[in-house]
Amino acid sequence: MITVNITRSEATCWCPLCGIQNVTDTAEINECEHFEGLISMNEFVEGDKNGILNEAYEAAYNLQTFNEEFDGTDEEYREAYVEACKKHNVNPDQQNISAKDILESKLNDHYVLFYMGSWAPNPSEGIYLYNLQTAAEE
Numbered sequence: 470m471i472t473v474n475i476t477r478s479e480a481t482c483w484c485p486l487c488g489i490q491n492v493t494d495t496a497e498i499n500e501c502e503h504f505e506g507l508i509s510m511n512e513f514v515e516g517d518k519n520g521i522l523n524e525a526y527e528a529a530y531n532l533q534t535f536n537e538e539f540d541g542t543d544e545e546y547r548e549a550y551v552e553a554c555k556k557h558n559v560n561p562d563q564q565n566i567s568a569k570d571i572l573e574s575k576l577n578d579h580y581v582l583f584y585m586g587s588w589a590p591n592p593s594e595g596i597y598l599y600n601l602q603t604a605a606e607e
């Protein structure tokens with residue numbers, strides 16, 4: 470997966486291939502064949518056409534919960550966590566594994582993720598996923 474980091478606070482997003490505005494300034498979603506969907510504020514999955522974002526979001530959530538419940542001493546628990554991380558190809562020593570980390574380890578370079586965010590006073594964060602090689606172009 471190719472990741473492009475963009476610093477800005479607007480939620481709007483345009484498809485890099487066909488130019489459709491996939492996310493309007495009122496957060497409406499317009500589909501195109503390339504847009505897979507988005508995750509806003511690491512919390513809300515929108516327009517997830519093929520279920521890729523929900524799957525990554527849930528995997529990250531489960532790993533975070535798993536890790537939070539670890540008391541730091543139970544070796545079997547730690548091993549189970551390391552195994553769960555291996556399944557998703559993410560580093561068990563990393564704190565706060567996100568959906569973005571899961572997607573980065575899972576998707577090939579036919580996918581591009583725009584990671585948009587800005588700092589206070591208007592903090593925002595969104596990941597916008599595109600599949601640049603759709604069935605019509607394969």
Ligand SMILES: [Zn+2]
Binds near residue numbers: 486487489
């Ligand atoms: Zn498009």
